[in-house]
Amino acid sequence: xxxxxxxxxxxxxxxxxxxxxxxxxxxxxxxxxxxxxxxxxxxxxxxxxxxxxxxxxxxxxxxxxxxxxxxxxxxxxxxxxxxxxxxxxxxxxxxxxxxxxxxxxxxxxxxxxxxxxxxxxxxxxxxxxxxxxxxxxxxxxxxxxxxxxxxxxxxxxxxxxxxxxxxxxxxxxxxxxxxxxxxxxxxxxxxxxxxxxxxxxxxxx
Numbered sequence: 350x351x352x353x354x355x356x357x358x359x360x361x362x363x364x365x366x367x368x369x370x371x372x373x374x375x376x377x378x379x380x381x382x383x384x385x386x387x388x389x390x391x392x393x394x395x396x397x398x399x400x401x402x403x404x405x406x407x408x409x410x411x412x413x414x415x416x417x418x419x420x421x422x423x424x425x426x427x428x429x430x431x432x433x434x435x436x437x438x439x440x441x442x443x444x445x446x447x448x449x450x451x452x453x454x455x456x457x458x459x460x461x462x463x464x465x466x467x468x469x470x471x472x473x474x475x476x477x478x479x480x481x482x483x484x485x486x487x488x489x490x491x492x493x494x495x496x497x498x499x500x501x502x503x504x505x506x507x508x509x510x511x512x513x514x515x516x517x518x519x520x521x522x523x524x525x526x527x528x529x530x531x532x533x534x535x536x537x538x539x540x541x542x543x544x545x546x547x548x549x550x551x552x553x554x
Contacts, residue, residue: 359425366426369417377417381410384427388434394497395438397486405441409434424511432512435498439490484534492527499524 362383368376388409392402412433420429485493491513498509510520 362426363422366417366420366422369414370420374414377414380426384430387427388430391431391434391497391502392438394501395435395490395493396442397482401441405434405438408441409437412437428508428512431498431502431504432514435494435513439494442490442493480535481531484531487534488527488530492523492530495520495523496527496531500528 362380365376365380365383369380385406389402389406392405392409393399396402396405409430413430416433420426485496488496494513495509498504498512499506504512506517506520506524509524510517513520515523
């Protein structure tokens with residue numbers, strides 16, 4: 350009989366969750382070990398800063414430990430952590446925006462075999478990554494969360510809405526506005542067209 354490794358892994362995570370809900374700290378520590386990379390990666394995508402991402406991930410697991418008793422298993426533990434991490438990032442970035450400076454760390458290098466032997470293309474690709482990182486960092490936290498969950502993690506609108514505690518229509522509106530803002534920052538439109546779009550956004554609910 351062929352076993353399903355994915356099913357076995359899910360069953361083991363469920364067992365750890367049950368134990369953690371009963372107050373077993375060692376079981377929760379094992380859940381942290383198994384999910385930390387995904388949690389940190391999401392925090393990094395949302396904050397665009399390694400130190401901030403570590404703070405957000407730490408806060409997310411503290412909240413998860415305090416709330417594990419209320420976790421009913423209606424979604425996977427990893428999905429629950431996505432939502433907590435996104436909320437922690439939004440809170441963290443909301444606080445940080447009050448003391449914001451225009452400082453951007455070096456973007457995480459991304460391998461691109463098509464540009465390895467062309468210095469100009471490599472420089473152009475690096476510049477685009479830096480501009481995209483700046484544009485993402487400039488998005489309001491609630492818009493950044495939606496675009497990262499959709500375009501980086503490929504979550505459906507329904508899942509994004511559930512994780513962020515908003516309606517599906519609100520998730521779609523936020524995604525549309527986030528993508529538009531990114532396009533306008535990366536590829537500015539003539540001022541007249543930009544004003545028209547600003548007025549349209551101002552009317553959006």
